[in-house]
Amino acid sequence: DVKVTQSSRYLVKRTGEKVFLECVQDMDHENMFWYRQDPGLGLRLIYFSYDVKMKEKGDIPEGYSVSREKKERFSLILESASTNQTSMYLCASSLHLLGSPQHFGDGTRLSIL
Amino acid sequence: DQQVKQNSPSLSVQEGRISILNCDYTNSMFDYFLWYKKYPAEGPTFLISISSIKDKNEDGRFTVFLNKSAKHLSLHIVPSQPGDSAVYFCAASGSKGGATNKLIFGTGTLLAVQP
DSSP: OOOEEESOSEEEEOTTOOEEEEEEESSOOSEEEEEEEETTTEEEEEEEEEETTEEEEOSOOTTEEEEEEETTEEEEEESSOOGGGOEEEEEEEESSSSSSOOEEOOOEEEEEO | OOSEEOOOSEEEEETTSOEEEEEEEOOTTOOEEEEEEEOTTSOOEEEEEEETTOSEEEETTEEEEEETTTTEEEEEESSOOGGGOEEEEEEEEOSSOGGGSSOEEOOOEEEEEEO
16 A cells, blocks of 8 residues: 655644645655645645656645655745645655556645744 | 536435536546545545546446546446545546646535435
């Protein structure tokens, strides 16, 4: 079974803080993704990575950056947290970029005060 | 512009009956479709997928139907069980790259299966 692990289930931070969300997968997948889920908006792609040190912007990259130094680990960084970044953040990995299912972690519920 | 639409925010079904969840898409370049189930406070779990070369795919109680001409897919759950109560997301992507090289999700349908 694919295991995608997100470091925190719940996180509370203050406006202006730099926030790191960590994700690790154990299936040697090339591709990793960060989404946010908001009520009525479904899942929206923030960034994805198809190889170590490679990254591509998704649909809503503003205010975020990512880091992929090792194949199994993909980090999402909120450079200066704002209240509109309060959300559920979901990490996923997949064997192929297209044509294979993405497997998700349990999510991090992030609140920015 | 919502390329993948789930027009029913919620659905209520009796245990043992059929649940039918619907999804429409607008981009004709999409050729791979998936359904995910999500419980509260958990990540989405992959359920079933279908590629555009098929019009039906079955896995146990779950069947996905694809109507390419109507740009419509549906998920049938038979028989429905209380444990199926969750939010269901459909998703689509293309294999030709470019604008469709990402998985696009619908907004979800909350299924409630009544005992």
